[in-house]
Amino acid sequence: MKNILISSIAVAAVSASAATVDFSYAPAGAPLVGYGFGKVESYDVAIRINDPGLAGTKIAGLKVPITTDEAITDISGWLSTSLKLDNNQPVADIAKVEATVTDGVISVTFPEPYTITEGGVYAGYSFKVGAVDTDAQKYPVVVADCSETNGLYLHSSRTYRKWTSLASSTGTVSALTIVLDGDFKPDMVSVTLGDVYGVKGQPTPVAVTLTNSGSSSVSNFTYTYTLSPSGVSGQGITELETAIPAQLGQKGNAWISVDCPDTYEPQTLSVTVTEINGNPNNSVASTGEAILTPLDFIPQATPLMEEYTGLWCGWCPRGFIALEEMGRRYPERFVGVSYHGDDIMQSTRSFPNEVGGYPGAVLNRSLDLDPYYGSSSGTDMGIAANWEALTEVFAPGEVVVTLNWTDDTHTALKAVADARFVFDYKDADFRISYIVVADGLTCREGDSPANWIQTNYYDGSDMQGYGWEVFTESTSRVAGLVFNDVVVYAGDFLGEKGSVPASITPGVKYSDEFTVSLSDIVNINGDNILNDPSKLRVVAVLMDASTGKFINCGRSNYPDASGVGTNLAEDVRVVGVMYHDLSGHLLRTPASEGVTIRTEILSDGSTRTCKQLR
Numbered sequence: 001m002k003n004i005l006i007s008s009i010a011v012a013a014v015s016a017s018a019a020t021v022d023f024s025y026a027p028a029g030a031p032l033v034g035y036g037f038g039k040v041e042s043y044d045v046a047i048r049i050n051d052p053g054l055a056g057t058k059i060a061g062l063k064v065p066i067t068t069d070e071a072i073t074d075i076s077g078w079l080s081t082s083l084k085l086d087n088n089q090p091v092a093d094i095a096k097v098e099a100t101v102t103d104g105v106i107s108v109t110f111p112e113p114y115t116i117t118e119g120g121v122y123a124g125y126s127f128k129v130g131a132v133d134t135d136a137q138k139y140p141v142v143v144a145d146c147s148e149t150n151g152l153y154l155h156s157s158r159t160y161r162k163w164t165s166l167a168s169s170t171g172t173v174s175a176l177t178i179v180l181d182g183d184f185k186p187d188m189v190s191v192t193l194g195d196v197y198g199v200k201g202q203p204t205p206v207a208v209t210l211t212n213s214g215s216s217s218v219s220n221f222t223y224t225y226t227l228s229p230s231g232v233s234g235q236g237i238t239e240l241e242t243a244i245p246a247q248l249g250q251k252g253n254a255w256i257s258v259d260c261p262d263t264y265e266p267q268t269l270s271v272t273v274t275e276i277n278g279n280p281n282n283s284v285a286s287t288g289e290a291i292l293t294p295l296d297f298i299p300q301a302t303p304l305m306e307e308y309t310g311l312w313c314g315w316c317p318r319g320f321i322a323l324e325e326m327g328r329r330y331p332e333r334f335v336g337v338s339y340h341g342d343d344i345m346q347s348t349r350s351f352p353n354e355v356g357g358y359p360g361a362v363l364n365r366s367l368d369l370d371p372y373y374g375s376s377s378g379t380d381m382g383i384a385a386n387w388e389a390l391t392e393v394f395a396p397g398e399v400v401v402t403l404n405w406t407d408d409t410h411t412a413l414k415a416v417a418d419a420r421f422v423f424d425y426k427d428a429d430f431r432i433s434y435i436v437v438a439d440g441l442t443c444r445e446g447d448s449p450a451n452w453i454q455t456n457y458y459d460g461s462d463m464q465g466y467g468w469e470v471f472t473e474s475t476s477r478v479a480g481l482v483f484n485d486v487v488v489y490a491g492d493f494l495g496e497k498g499s500v501p502a503s504i505t506p507g508v509k510y511s512d513e514f515t516v517s518l519s520d521i522v523n524i525n526g527d528n529i530l531n532d533p534s535k536l537r538v539v540a541v542l543m544d545a546s547t548g549k550f551i552n553c554g555r556s557n558y559p560d561a562s563g564v565g566t567n568l569a570e571d572v573r574v575v576g577v578m579y580h581d582l583s584g585h586l587l588r589t590p591a592s593e594g595v596t597i598r599t600e601i602l603s604d605g606s607t608r609t610c611k612q613l614r
Helices: 317-329 383-391
Strands: 020-023 034-035 042-049 058-065 072-080 084-085 088-090 095-098 101-102 106-114 121-129 141-145 152-156 172-174 176-181 189-193 194-201 205-214 217-226 233-244 253-257 267-276 286-294 302-308 337-342 360-363 367-369 397-407 414-422 430-438 486-488 510-517 536-544 549-555 576-582 595-602 607-614
Touching: 020 121, 042 172, 042 302, 058 072, 058 121, 072 088, 072 106, 095 360, 106 152, 172 253, 176 189, 189 267, 189 486, 205 217, 205 607, 217 253, 233 253, 267 430, 302 317, 317 360, 317 383, 337 430, 337 549, 360 383, 367 383, 367 607, 414 430, 414 536, 430 510
Parallel strands: 189 286, 194 286, 302 337, 337 486, 397 549
Antiparallel strands: 020 176, 034 141, 042 121, 042 152, 058 106, 058 176, 072 095, 072 121, 084 088, 101 106, 141 172, 189 205, 205 253, 217 233, 217 267, 267 286, 302 360, 360 367, 397 414, 414 510, 430 486, 430 536, 536 549, 576 595, 595 607
16 A cells, blocks of 8 residues: 655755765656555565666665654665565575664665675665554655666565565655765666567667666767678667656666668667767666567557446546546547446446456556556556556557448447457467447436436545546536446457467458447446447457457447437547536536536537527
């Protein structure tokens, strides 16, 4: 459990002396928050330093803020070649030193500085919490938002009885700072590359990760590259969108372009950063290598966001806002589906993911996070960063889906999903699953308005952003909302057997058809809740049924309604409705008689107003 601290944690004496330099995964200036489990127990927190550019430098000490020193005892700092436990206690096979706490900062100085080897080292600290009377005692581990996988390992005497890497699942890293002693030149970065796939004979974007090993910030870099055995080579200069801060351990990502040779033969790609800010790169780890795999095409990775919500849930408006905002930011690429639970819009009794709480969200059937904050500790629309990161993950297959009515009666829908892959597969078990989603769901004439009211805990709050005024300027119960991306029918979440053949030839298109009758698109009580059947879409999810792993997904447009529906443009949707009387007073629901002013809030930022007579 994580608690956002109301005031910033003061970090005393964190600037390095002239002879030393600080290393930390926590981004410079990032908000710091408390993390913990609200129990009386001991905590052991560690990070791993494995940057080849730091090999040979010495660790002189460490320091880390703590939320409180009240009821905190047995504080120590340590170094170890691995994370091990003995009788539920961490084993520090290099050094362990008693720590001091001054002005909210734990400090350790090692009697003999330790020289970092090429294999890296774990640095950590331990303490015991003797009481949990305050939030500061409940959440004593200080962390910051960051995705560095080596940035947070944790063990505790009651909650995590094994060493566990939490950086990926929490989206945070420890605020631990390592004090290094060494010959640090101003311009030093080490280079790492991920897996690289390119289209034969075409320029290929390559993601490069730079880790600052020097004492200067990094705003641009010059690079050279070679491909072997083809002999293709090149060079270029890249400006970073955001400069890497002048702090050891800080990372930055950039894209460079390399020419993929016209061959299927895998290539060894070597990228060397020769200059930083126009000055020579002095790092011993200035070159990164990876295998470039030439392909005929590269599928576009389309992440799937599955949101879990309910009208009874007062915190769920943030999922509502997130889905609408993601659709506004990425109208051509975002695919989101909203599963309702225990309300009128629930259409299935089973879900593809385990639901830990409401609101909730899962990306690509694997990453469980908040639908609005994402994996961050409180960043508005933090979900966007998690989603964007997944758009850069290589997908070995793609699926494109189209949707039409089966005939002129418009009583059934037929979706056609076309899947293709980049590799050969034999005896595979790929499948396509289908999810039908509806836009424009709202209380219809004759429905009970009470069944469509959203509980709202954000009335009077200071939440900012498009659409929030529907909740912040309302009451604890909001009527008139228009719900989009709502799951109204779901097939087998592992996919339909036989939807993809067992033997796959690269680049070949494999088609599958899915048909559903409107009479089957009902909620769990068997009721039709559709306002406009022409506002249905089908999401096709490509899965590996043998592992349950998500591969890719696609979403159809609306079916050809032949004049049925609204006059809104394809990419403009109604995202909210507000009611006022003729004097301008806000109403929870339309007036029971007389004239009501109905204002529709549209996804393009505009509004549409009309009079409603009862």
